[in-house]
Structures are given as C-alpha cells and as structure tokens.
Amino acid sequence: MQTKVLVIDDDKEMTDMLKVILEPNTFDVVAANSSVLGIDLVRQVKPEVVVLDLLMPDMDGWQVCKEIRKFSQVPILVLSAVSKPGMVARALDEGADDYLLKPMPSSMLIAHIKKLARRAKAEQESTQSRLTLYS
DSSP: OOEEEEEEOSOHHHHHHHHHHHGGGTEEEEEESSHHHHHHHHHHHOOSEEEEOSOOSSSOHHHHHHHHHTTOOOOEEEEESOOOHHHHHHHHHTTOSEEEESSOOHHHHHHHHHHHHHHHHHHHHHHHHHHHHHO
16 A cells, blocks of 8 residues: 655755655655645645655745644654754754655665654554544
8 A cells, every 4th residue: 555645845856856766665755846835735635744845945844844733743754954953853843753864865764754654544543443432
C-alpha cells in the first residue's frame, strides 16, 4: 500500500527530485511549490506525511507548520539546509515532528517518512479502538 506524501518546497527542482526518490519506494507524492497551495493541499489531499522546507518566499515553513496545526495533526518532516539549533528548535516548537538536514542520504529520508507514517497510523488506530470501546 502506498503512503501519501505532500512535499511543500518553493524549489521545483527539489520537489521533482523528491518525487524521483520517493515514488519507486511505495510513496504517492503530491508536490506544492508554494506555502499557500501546500496548506490547501493538506486539506484536500489528506496526506499521511508532509515534507516541508523552511525557507520559502511567500510564507516560511514555521508559519506553514502553525497553519497546518490549526486543522490537522498530520506528521510534518522539515527538510532544510538550515542547521542552526535555534531554528531547528523553533520548527519543532511550531509543530514539526521531525527535522532532517539537506543534503541527506535518500535511505535516511525514506526511513524517517516511514517512521512518521507508522506512528500516525498507530495513533489513529488507537484512537479508533478507544472510540469503538466507548460507543
């Protein structure tokens, strides 16, 4: 079964490269090259994981995290070239679930996405079984 991943990055070459890396590895990749479109696609596509860049022109990744967290608990993996500890901490504080530095081995990216998808699925199943138990 494929895992639906939404990639939000203003760099089209990066979103294209991530599609090439992820699609052969059981991922269904949807790309957004603007923050606003990315937020809209979270609502429409309902991805299992969001891969998000921090430095974008229209709305930065920190703001995107905050906006997504207003309506969704989808796991967010920040993928950025920014390695300053304060910026990493801020991304996690704004709602990101994981943080990877560019460039990284594709196997590392795949493993992190799979981990987030597994955790989200387990949490969803746990919530559903509690609801069933109490209904």
